Each structure stands twice: as structure tokens, then as C-alpha cells.
Amino acid sequence: MADAAIDLAEPPAPIRSRFIPRAAHAPLDLRPLSIGNLHIGFPVVQAALSGYSDGPMRIVARRLGASYTVAEVLIERFLLDLKDRDKTRHVLALTEEEHPVGGQLMGSEPADFAPAAQKLVAAGFDVIDINFGCPVKTATRGCRGGYHLSQPEIALEIVARVRDAVPSGIPVTLKMRRGIDDSDASRDHFFEILDGAFARGVAAVTVHGRTVEQKYVGPSNWDFLREVKQHAGRRTILGSGDLFTAEACLDMLHYTGVDGVSVARGAIGNPWIFQQAQALADGLPMPEPDVAEQRRVLEMQCDLCLTVGDARRAATTMRTFGIKFARLHPQHVDVRNAFAVARDLEAWRSVLDRWYS
Secondary structure, eight states, rough: OOOOOOOOOOOOOOGGGGSSSOTTOOOOOOOEEETTTTTEEESEEOOOOTTTTTTHHHHHHHHHTOEEEEOOEEEHHHHHHHHOOOTTGGGOOOOGGGSSSEEEEESSSSHHHHHHHHHHHHTTOOOEEEOOOOHHHHHTTTOOOOGGGHHHHHHHHHHHHHHHOOTSSOOOEEEEEEEESSSSSHHHHHHHHHHHHTTTOEEEEEEESTTTTTOOOSSSHHHHHHHHHHHHTEEEEEEEESSOOOOHHHHHHHHHHOOOOOOEEGTTTTTTTHHHHHHHTTOOOOOOOOOOHHHHHHHHHHHHHHSOOOHHHHHHHHHHHHHHHGSSTTTTTHHHHHTTTEEEEEOOOOOOOOOOO
């Protein structure tokens, strides 16, 4: 599947001075988001998250207000070699309540993208998303992900092959960073790929405000996102980067003018971010999940994990998510440490009984 899970260092504290002030609880007139012919609705969606956005996480996000989610990125060769086995069936498993849902591809060989995209369509994904943004070394050294931002000709060949391979009613989208680095050449390559992708039929582009070289260090450049949207005009642009709170999601929409925002790390352990953003946009008080609500959602996600895998895999997954959910607990350090040593579901449930009762 993906080369590596994304870097999950603690998110930085929001820098409110970067954003245009907005009156508290003032309703916002937000345009509903559409991707091609696909109506999404509220313009705050969940990004693809390597090692995280599996079916259970996506379903929880949908139940808590996400209008659209994207599955964790799949390497094209892995997908083409994937067999229909009990051990791997969950990779392409979808449920009715997930739609609309996107499948994301990453790879190095242009010729492999088309059949891989067709396999995602056959599995039932509503959108095919191409990843030109992953900054991890295993991706870029393998000429995948963000590496393609250095070679516009190859990147656009991939876009054309995918668009030609899937039915016209299936939108194709693109995930990009603002360049390999801050050089003029990287900037030129970015806009060459952006404009070329739209010319080849891409329905929307998600832009992360950091460079590949930055990885997850330093602030996301929202001024660049604003420039990209002004350049794109009526073409659909989603923004990404530093979306760790519901307020930040609305601030990005307001400041940059993008058509939607794609929440990545900010959604891990806080699936309430979507309903919180909706409440703020409606001028309502932002709901804060108490300990009982946190337990309810943790148990919900665990139950969903057990529908797609055995108890051992569910325990591994939920230990990881428990550590992330612990950030919201009043005694987050103790809870995080308790989840970290829970090696099976019995021990994991004991943490709930001890700290979430």
C-alpha cells in the first residue's frame, strides 16, 4: 500500500494572527462543494491519510459530518498485484454509507496508473485521486508522490492516461504540494502541471501549502493557496495544510477563497472537526465531545474494525487511534500512555473502563 504513514508529530498551535478576523458565531455563506458532476455539499472534507483512512475511519468521519472522504493512498503496483483474499479484502472494501468516497493512487510508471485506476472504479470508488504530493523519502526516492512535481511532462502523461482510462462520469482529481522547493523552477513546474491537468480533464486539484522539501515542518503557505485560487478562477481548488481546528478550516476558506478544504492530520483522533466546522459556519456554538462521547466514538470505530478484520488487527489499529484520541481527554498524558501499552482488545477496553467511564 502506501510507502509509509504520514509524519504525525504533534500539530503546531494555531497562529490566529495569520488569519482575517471573523466575528464569533457569525454565519458564513459557504458555497456547496462539487467535484465534477459529483455533489459533495459542505466544503470541509477528509483527506487521504496513509496508514489511517481505512474504511472504519472513513465511516466514523461520515457519521460525524464529513461530506466526502478519501481512502489511504495505494501504490499502483500493489493494487495491480492485489488478490481477492481474506487478508487483503478490506483494502478495497466499501459500504453504502461511505459514498461519495475517493480512491487515491501513487506510483512511478505512467502505464500502470490506467489499469490501477480502473481497478478502483470496479471496486466502487466515486472519484480517482492522483497523488503528486507525498513528501516521504520512500516515495520521492522511488520516483513517486511529490517527485512528479519535478517532471511536468511525466506528471501530465499520468493524468492523461488516468482520465482516458476511467468512465467520463468518474471525476479525476489531483493532490499537489506547491513545489519540490521554493525555487522559481519549482513554481513554474507547479503551474504547468496545474493548468495542464485541468486542460486534460481533471475536475479538481487539492493543493497543500508546503513544499515537498518542507515535509510537515513550518507553516503552510496560505498566501500561495490564495494565489492559486485567483489563478484558477472558476476551476475547483481545495486547500490543505495546518487544518487542526474547525476554526482553521473556516479561516482557510475565508482567507484563500478556495472551494473546499481537505483535513488531514487534524482529523486523526478528532472526527468531530467536521460537525464542529458545520456548526461554526451556521453561527452555532461549537460542540465539544465530552468523555462519554469520546468513548462512544472509540467503541464505534472498534466495532467497525471488527467487521473488516480479526481482533488482533483491530487491537493494533485501535491502540494507534486511542493514542490520537487521547489528546482530547482531560488527562491526556495518562490516557495516551495507557493506550500505548494495550496489546490486545481486552487491555484496550480496560483503558476505556478506567479513563472513559
